[in-house]
Amino acid sequence: MSNHQTLFRTVTNEVLERVLLVSVALHGKDIDTSGILEMTRLVESAGGEIVHKISQKRNRPDGGFFVGKGKAEQIAADAENLGLTTIVFNHNLSPGQVNRLEETTKCKIIDRTELILAIFAVQARTPQAKLRIELAQLGYMLPRLSGMWHHLDRLGAGIGTRGPGETQLEVDRRRARARMATLERKLDSLDAGAKVRHSRREGMFSVALAGYTNAGKSTLLNKLCGADVHSEDRLFATLDTTSRRLELPEGGSVIVSDTVGFIEKLPKSLLSSFRSTLDVVCEADLILLVADTADPDKLVKLSTVTETLEKIDAGSIDRVTVWNKCDLTEASGSGELSVSGITGEGIEQLVHFIQTKRREALAWCRVTINICSGDLDYWIRTNSIVDSFVRDDNTGAVEIVCGLYLGLNHLKKKLGSSSSSWNVESLPAYCEFERGTI
Ligand SMILES: Nc1nc2c(ncn2[C@@H]2O[C@H](COP(=O)(O)OP(=O)(O)OP(=O)(O)O)[C@@H](O)[C@H]2O)c(=O)[nH]1
Ligand SMILES: [Mg+2]
Secondary structure: OOHHHHOOOOHHHHOOOOEEEEEEEEEOOOOOOHHHHHHHHHHOOOOOOOEEEEEEEEOOOOOOOOOOOHHHHHHHHHHHOOOOOEEEEOOOOEEEHHHHHHHOOEEEEOOEEEEEEEEHHHHHEEEEEEHHHHHHHHHHHHHHHHHHHHHHHHOOOOOOOOHHHHHHHHHHHHHHHHHHHHHHHHHHHHHHHHHHHHHHOOOOEEEEEEOOOOOOOOHHHHHOOOOOOOOOOOOOOOOOOEEEEEEEEOOOOEEEEEOEEEEOOOOOOHHHHHHHHHHHHOOOEEEEEEEOOOOOHHHHHHHHHHHHHHHOOOOOOOOOOOEEOOHHHHOOOOOOOOOOOOOOOOOOHHHHHHHHHHHHOOOEEEEOOOOOOOOHHHHHHHHHEEEEEEOOOOOHHHHHHEOOOOOHHHHHHHHHHHOOEEEEEOOOOOOOOOOOOO
C-alpha cells in the first residue's frame, strides 16, 4: 500500500458493506425515488448494500449538518441501533458538514462524490485508469485534509495527543501535491502514446459512443464491431476508451469508440482527470448518444448527458440519439434510431446512418484523368467512395465523382506523381449536390 493510501481515508480500503442512506428532498420537491434507486445501484457498484434509508424534506440544506442537527441525531440513533458504521449521503457535502456529521453520528460519512470516486477505484483495471482515479481522489481529498486531521485527532488514531495536526497537515499537503504532480507526469507520458495512435488514424471518420452509465454503450460497440469489451449490469463498468474499426458496406471503415459513462453530478475532479479518456468524444466526427429506451428516467438522463457533453466542450459535435434496449419495450421508435445491442435489431439501420454521415463528411470532387492507369484506378477506389466512374471509349479518358477520406490534396499528390494529365474540381458536400445532375 502506497503512502498516500495509508494517509488518506479511501472508501475502497475499508469494507463498504452495510450502509445507511440519507436523501434530502430540497426546495419543496418530493422525495426523489429514482435518485434513491440510482444511489442504491451506486452503493452496490462500490460493493455495498443499503440496509436502512432516511429521507427528509427541507427548503434548503442546513449549513452545519446538511440535514439539520435534530435529524443528524436521529440518524446517529438509527445507525447505532442497527449497528451501522457507514452513512452515505445522496448529496455532495462540504468538508465542515462531513466533520460535524461524523462527530455527531460517530460514523464514517460518505458523500456522493466520494462514493463515485470509490466505484471508479474499485473498477479501475488498467494502469492509466488507476493513475487517473488516484489523481481524482487526491484532488478531492486535498481541501478536506484539515478536517481529516481533526477527525483522526479526535479518534486518537495514532497521531499523538498534543495536536500535531497542523505541522503534519502541511507535510501531508505537500506530499499530496507532489504525488499529484508525479501522477500527472506519468499520465502525460502514457497519453502521448495515445496521441500518436490517434494521429495514425487521422483522416478516418470517428464515431464516439456516449451516454449515461449502463445505457449499453459497450454492448453496442461489441455488436457493431465484433469487439469483446466487458459489459455488465453495473454502474461504471467501463473506465477506459476502446476503439474498434467498423467496416462499412459501401467500402472503407470508420473508428467507433466506447468510453466512460456519465452520471448526474459527475464529480469535477473525475471529469478533469479522465479528460484524456473523454478526448475521443471531443474529437469525434459523430456522437452516438446511447440511451436506454426502457428506463423510465431516460429523458432526464439524456439531458444530463447533453449537459456533460457541453461541459467537456463536445456540445457542438454532430450527434444523434440511439435508443438502445428496444427489445425490452413494445413501442417502436418512429423514425428514430431504435436498436438492441443484444439481439442486433436496428443495427443495420444504424450502420447505414453512420455510412450516410461519413459520406457527408468526405471531400467530394469530380476528377478527370486522360490516362487512368490500373494503379491510379486502384488507389482511387481504396481511398474514396466512388459515386460514378465514366470512361470515354474513344479517348480512354475517365471522369470520376468520388468522396475522398483524406481530403483533396491527398488525391492531387497522388495524381501529381503520375504521368497523366488531370483536373480536380471540388464539389459541395455530398448532401448538397444532387446525384445525377453532375
Ligand atoms: N435487454 C437488453 N440489455 C442490454 C442491451 N444493451 C445492453 N444491455 C445490458 O445492459 C447492461 C449494461 O450494458 P453495458 O454495455 O455494460 O452498458 P454501458 O453503457 O457500457 O455501461 P458503463 O460502462 O457502466 O457506462 C448489461 O447488463 C447489458 O447486457 C440491449 O439492447 N437489450
Ligand atoms: Mg461500458
